[in-house]
Amino acid sequence: MTDHSRQPRARTRVYDLERDGLTAPEARADLERVAEEFRIRVTPEMRGAIAEPADPVAAQFVPSAKELTTRPEELEDPIGDDAHSPVPGLTHRYPDRVILHITKTCDVYCRFCFRRETVGETGPLPEDQLTAALDYIAATPAIREVILTGGDPLTLSTRRLASVLERLSTIPHLDQIRLHTRVPVVAPERITDTLCHILRAAPTAWIVLHTNHAQELTPTARTAIARLVDHGIPMLSQTVLLRGINDSADALETLLRALTKLRVKPYYLHHCDLARGTSHFRTTITEGRTLMAELRRRCSGTMLPNYVLDIPGGHGKVPITADHFTQGDSPGHWRVTDRNGRTHDYRDPATR
Ligand code: SF4
Secondary structure (H helix, E strand, O other), X not given: OOOOOOOOOOOOOHHHHHHOOOOOHHHXXXXXXXXXXXXXXOOHHHHHHOOOOOOOOHHHHOOOHHHHOOOOOXXXXXXXXXXXXXXXXXXXXXXXXXXXXXXXXXXXXXXXOOOOOOOOOOOEOOHHHHHHHHHHHHOOOOOOEEEEOOOOHHHOOHHHHHHHHHHHHOOOOOOEEEEEEOHHHHOHHHOOHHHHHHHHHOOOEEEEEEOOOHHHOOHHHHHHHHHHHHOOOOEEEEEEEOOOOOOOHHHHHHHHHHHHHOOOEEEEXXXXXXXXXXXXXXXXXXXXXXXXXHHHHHOOHXXXXXXXXXXXXXXXEEEOOOOOEEEOOOOOEEEEEOOOOOEEEEEOHHHO
């Protein structure tokens, strides 16, 4: 098999963004400080999708001085990956599923990423750690599902990805392998027939596409998504609710309709996590619920994602519904019940 390993991915420099008119010279000093804290990378595909500075694509990838503001509630590991790691490279938070952090590399570095402290710090999981993680999965029959994510699994070489999928496919108690990825949108040239055949050869592989705005769905990205679906690979999507990017019913409806037309089932709408330097992206829970109510009025059930919160501190994901959320003692204060019946406080940004 040909190994389509890709060239090492260089970071995008503040200078390059400034030269392209995406950042202002007077912002340079602050943005260099942002670049010291958090990695910056924009692919040519996403650079081409930016129509003007600060539009819904630019705002996801072009850094802002607002990232230098850290609020007290923001966390380095907002969803608690490290607190549930039995072996390096693996997060085992729920009994029936694990996250396998097969690589820390992404093709883009999203400004709101909840793993922004760790993405890009290393490349693929070293072979000895990968073997230990696969041994743990094989020895734990309660695990039914493996999620490859955080970095992006489709940044791996096809040879390495094929090897991991083959090894996972020999574990009889696995029902599903999910690959969470930005690649079909941000680097659609990567979605070759060879890659599709590798994915199709893993009988339980699903793709979960991370996309936040219809403007990301360039003609090349749409072709890449169609290629995956045409090869028989089932696809879901996940979206982060982001202030100033997609926090309107019109923007979300357009995205959901586009995804459904591409035969991608909208799966999750994530409330923006408490990652360091991301408060400018975060909506309130009430704003998110109001948007979901409007989407339910406008869209059929096939298009609707589940609006969810990863409870800060690693307590797991819950749907933002009356079953799990009750009003606290003041506006914007919520009592959140996790899947084990324990309650946690959550406060909206405007009320902190
Ligand atoms: S592609 Fe995903 S993991 Fe990578 S920076 Fe963006 S949100 Fe984070």
